[in-house]
Amino acid sequence: MPESDSRPASNLPPLSLHIPEPRYRPGDTPDFGDIAVPAVDATPRPSEDTKPDAMRDMCYGLVRVLDFDGVAKGLWDPKLSAERLRAMLRYMMLTRAFDERMFRAQRQGKTSFYMKCTGEEATSVASTMAIDRSDMCFPSYRQQGILITRDYPLIQMMNQIYSNRGDHLLGRQLPIMYSAPEHGFFSVSGNLATQYPQAVGWAMASASKGDTRIATVWCGEGSSAEGDFHSALTFATVYNAPVIFNVVNNQWAISSFSGFAGGERTTFAARAVGYGIAGLRVDGNDPLAVYAATQWAADRARTNNGPTLIEHFTYRSEGHSTSDDPSAYRAADEATAWPFGDPIARLKQHLEVLGEWDDERHQAQARELEDLVKTTQKQSEKLGVLGHGMHQPFETMFEDVFEDMPWHLKEQCDQMLAEQEAKFGPNWKPE
């Protein structure tokens, strides 16, 4: 064998393994000056039936509506009434007030866990407003904004967070893993991205039944690395399923920056290209852009033009959860340096520019919502908080494993009740 065959690359430098590294770590001063911010009216708006390969550029651009002076511009402006805009602002503010309060409740030891969506409110509130109330949502754990936008009772959310007597999930699930079928909200799983193919299945079912409803699904950019994400996109393109895929790119997945999901190489919207589906990349901190893109995708899906993948380019302003301390792995000022501002502040500014809102009304509304959350919290806490007493009848542990309880669970249930009696005495009852 000639030497060149055995070592064809002998004059090349050795291979090296690339390990992604975020630009800023604790102690650094973040500067996002190089993130491309296309002009608001620079982004074209293809018609909803455009073939995916004729609109690939949308995966690399950025759908924007609000400029940084609060003015709505360009082809994507959804032209919502002042009343709708104020409703959107209110839902986002309520979501934030709720988050603040529940985070604090966890810190006070009233529950085991909480996750905020601070800075990302638009990605669930505005997108929920842009779909039909009867469309089905498959959320990840950071889409409390969907429930709030669909006027799900706050007390029900709190009861779930406290695993208390009023929790219709019977204390079985980790806080925030809600389920609300009447509000078109699928049961939240702790395992990432599992909801992605499930949403496609729901959409396929709706299509096969000649229904009019579509499915929407959310996951984080980190979770888009899971196999389930890719399974979902494959099925969606094969069956042209009426589904909207939302990837909330908040830059971080716990301590891992988006580069560990492939973000160093291309956009998350561009995942759509390989599957031949439509992709849109949106300023996720611009509620009107989120609304417009979702409305576009919903119209597309509802007219049998197939699925859309929407990347919401945003920033996780706070820790991953109550178990996380982001100062251990990212620069402290990233949230403030984020070039796209805050979704609530931006919509407020827009309404002010329109002469439909002012600071006084804003502060009054903030106080009103805080009070609402506080009052509701008091009501919920009357039904108990986690760890202070047991709030569910013990038998409920064995119910719903199956529709009917098999013999072995009945036996185990009896055993458990006898144990409780041994622990707490014969007259003991759950509160």
Add this chain to the structure above:
Amino acid sequence: MMSADTKTMNMIEAINSAMDIMLERDPNTVVMGEDVGYFGGVFRATAGLQKKHGKTRVFDTPINECGIIGVAVGMGAYGLRPVPEIQFADYIYPGLDQLVSEAARLRYRSANDFICPMTVRTPFGGGIFGGQTHSQSPESIMTHICGVKTVIPSNPYDAKGLLIAAIEDNDPVVFLEPKRIYNGPFSGYYDRPVEPWSRHEASAVPEGYYRIDLGKAATVRAGEAVTVLAYGTMVHVAKTVVEERGIDAEILDLRTLLPLDIDAIEASVKKTGRCLIIHEATRTSGFGAELAALVQERCFYHLEAPVERVTGFDTPYPHSLEWAYFPGPVRIATALDKILKD
């Protein structure tokens, strides 16, 4: 075999030290997983390792458990010795195809052409209000795969020695870490203050290299009245209960579920004539079923009472009723009373 210098370590520190030493000793060892690099892992098990050993030896991965285990198989085929972390054992399921169909069978299907010297570390078990996706105990799924070794330490000293042996092992090992006892042994009484590891003798951990061979159980407590087979968190709960009740029980900490130390089990049960098996995992098709069958097959004529199992219930791990689910002191005591009745 043991180096002279010891240090008080909790379980996380001992596990960290095992990886540190293996990264130092063997340039083919690599540590990877979700959030294990710069941050050092959500339980801090890999804290400081990236800084010390470099980014290509200790690194973060995409959130894709199938990918993590799959690339570890490929790295092993090249000649590396990967030590992937799965953030919670509950998230190993997306990686099961690579584990069951690939990692576990590579040696067999290639008649030794390729091997898979990986050690999958993963925290498991409940008792931390983690709900159903941060509390599961999937050990019997692992032992049911032919071709994967399954190891569960119950204290810092064992954790380090076993993890070093697992990393050095040329076959795939699933190393299940009982997260409830990362910071201190657990008596089973959730309403009592947490005891730190520093008060437990097994927190004296040699700073250097040592190994505890896989496949060897440890006698936690010698006794004549009954043999208690346990592992992980349940070793400590069992010990609390038998001591409280003054039962002369012999507690075996199995440490490795596969390959199992059958000799130690057989010798103990033949001596005591009674056997209680304890695990936190669900009951049906749990590892206790395997243990009960083995004891029955090998010790039948020595048994003075039926073999008993104390386990978690056959439901998903509930959030708020966690302590009614957990196989705590009452469940264990009831079973002991039954076994020792006559």
